[in-house]
Amino acid sequence: MKPFRVLWQNRGFIAFAFVLFVVGIFLGYLFSGQFGFLSSAIENLRHLGEQVHDKSAFNIGLLIFENNLRVSLVMLCLGVLLAIPSILGIVMNGALIGFLFALMGKTQTVSLPLLFAFGILPHGIFEIPAFVISGAFGMKIGYVLLRPLVGKTRLESFGHVWKEVLWIAPVVVILLVVAAGIESFVTPVLLRKFVM
Numbered sequence: 001m002k003p004f005r006v007l008w009q010n011r012g013f014i015a016f017a018f019v020l021f022v023v024g025i026f027l028g029y030l031f032s033g034q035f036g037f038l039s040s041a042i043e044n045l046r047h048l049g050e051q052v053h054d055k056s057a058f059n060i061g062l063l064i065f066e067n068n069l070r071v072s073l074v075m076l077c078l079g080v081l082l083a084i085p086s087i088l089g090i091v092m093n094g095a096l097i098g099f100l101f102a103l104m105g106k107t108q109t110v111s112l113p114l115l116f117a118f119g120i121l122p123h124g125i126f127e128i129p130a131f132v133i134s135g136a137f138g139m140k141i142g143y144v145l146l147r148p149l150v151g152k153t154r155l156e157s158f159g160h161v162w163k164e165v166l167w168i169a170p171v172v173v174i175l176l177v178v179a180a181g182i183e184s185f186v187t188p189v190l191l192r193k194f195v196m
Contacts, residue, residue, distance in 0.1 A: 006167045017136035024094020032102035061184035072134035083142025090135035118190040127179035130172045
């Protein structure tokens with residue numbers, strides 16, 4: 001199928017984006033003191049949590065999906081700025097996870113392995129690839145503006161990458177829908193049963 005062929009052809013960008021994401025997790029965890037500015041992102045998440053407090057699981061999932069889709073689109077579209085915002089977006093999303101782990105580790109409110117296994121992993125196996133793919137293609141957009149594809153002008157290269165984006169967009173959307181569904185319907189149950 002074409003979307004998966006496009007993903008395979010861009011595996012180098014995707015692998016690099018994944019490495020950046022993992023580096024971000026370690027940076028956020030190891031240097032949490034220097035990532036204090038991520039507290040504002042935590043506040044945004046808390047605000048999102050307050051918004052959905054009295055809502056149904058379906059509405060919670062919808063809000064989560066909208067938020068994650070917005071993040072993915074920003075990382076993708078801002079690749080036109082020479083890929084820098086896409087790279088920063090990937091690293092900062094990873095750093096946010098690392099920062100959260102460090103914060104919870106310091107307060108010792110929950111077991112980090114249990115939080116990872118039941119609070120992040122179930123929806124993260126879908127959500128993280130969506131972020132990584134979006135960031136990877138954002139980077140590719142910036143890359144081809146700096147170094148056009150062989151035999152193509154910058155404009156032709158830019159158009160080529162956007163055609164690829166149209167092929168992989170449904171994959172990203174499906175991943176985000178599944179992730180939001182799990183995060184709103186399944187994750188709360190797992191957290192109550194095994195973590196809280």
